[in-house]
Amino acid sequence: MIDWQDKVALVTGGASGIGRALAGALATRGARLIVADIDSDGAAAVAAALGGQSVAVDLAAPRAAAGLISQAYDLAGRLDFVASNAGMGSGPGPKRLLKADLDAPRVAEMFEVNMFAAVRLAQAWVPRLEAAGERGRLMITGSENSLSVPDAVKTFGLGLYAASKHGVLILAEWLRGECIGGNKPLDVHMLLPGGVYTGMTADGLGPDPENWPAEMGIILPERAADIALAGLDAGLFYIPTHRHLIDDMRARYGGMAAATAALL
Numbered sequence: 001m002i003d004w005q006d007k008v009a010l011v012t013g014g015a016s017g018i019g020r021a022l023a024g025a026l027a028t029r030g031a032r033l034i035v036a037d038i039d040s041d042g043a044a045a046v047a048a049a050l051g052g053q054s055v056a057v058d059l060a061a062p063r064a065a066a067g068l069i070s071q072a073y074d075l076a077g078r079l080d081f082v083a084s085n086a087g088m089g090s091g092p093g094p095k096r097l098l099k100a101d102l103d104a105p106r107v108a109e110m111f112e113v114n115m116f117a118a119v120r121l122a123q124a125w126v127p128r129l130e131a132a133g134e135r136g137r138l139m140i141t142g143s144e145n146s147l148s149v150p151d152a153v154k155t156f157g158l159g160l161y162a163a164s165k166h167g168v169l170i171l172a173e174w175l176r177g178e179c180i181g182g183n184k185p186l187d188v189h190m191l192l193p194g195g196v197y198t199g200m201t202a203d204g205l206g207p208d209p210e211n212w213p214a215e216m217g218i219i220l221p222e223r224a225a226d227i228a229l230a231g232l233d234a235g236l237f238y239i240p241t242h243r244h245l246i247d248d249m250r251a252r253y254g255g256m257a258a259a260t261a262a263l264l
Helices: 017-028 041-051 064-076 105-132 159-180 199-205 220-233 244-248 248-261
Strands: 010-012 032-037 053-058 081-084 136-141 186-192 238-240
Touching: 010 017, 010 064, 017 032, 017 041, 017 081, 017 220, 032 041, 032 064, 032 199, 041 053, 041 248, 053 064, 064 105, 081 105, 105 159, 105 186, 136 220, 186 220, 220 238, 244 248
Parallel strands: 010 032, 010 081, 032 053, 081 136, 136 186, 186 238
Antiparallel strands: none
16 A cells, blocks of 8 residues: 655645545545645635645646646645646537537637646656656546446537547556656556546536436545545556446447457
8 A cells, every 4th residue: 555644745626526535535644735726715725624735726728737846846845646636627508519619718728627737747747756766656537438438428418528538548548658667757547537426517417416317326526536545555557436437438349349340
């Protein structure tokens, strides 16, 4: 198991949802917390409750990730763990791809936060780790939508959001490949939540999880955080929070198998 005592942990999107639960779980294990969020008041409240520090940051700005890493070092002098957890949905407007405004500022911001922020954080952090002769651990929050078109939400019009989450999985897989074999001082992990009761999911599905599709298997953020830390303890790259994620992937595998049999 990872010894978190006095490790410095930065959690983005830490003011609410999975991020807040991760921060709480890490603090319970002895980590020193830096809570980052666009919601400065929320981040400050969470940090105060956990005895940590907070940073206000909008990761939709391309240079914000590098600035956040610098701020974390200014605050704590080192950085052992980063949870690149901040995320955003596609927001108002047409949900279906045939009608979606692909040029809307919100779309670009979503891809910046959901997909590119994790890589930008790694780019800014790794040189500092190398210079100090230290090793860090990066956990990126994806989604069940990183892996498939889940049966429970396939009518919800999540194409753009899902694309950003699928994209960050591919980036994480390639980033892990660049770090394997001691080439870079960074361990990379991918948290893949299914249905978790957070403000973002409640905005899309309504405030009462009792009315959400039963097949989503909604869990609380604290359960997702416990699974995440268990996955880190086990040294896993893929850290799923629900058993049905593997079932949802079978349609893609089956389609590929059928196409291969027909063509090759």
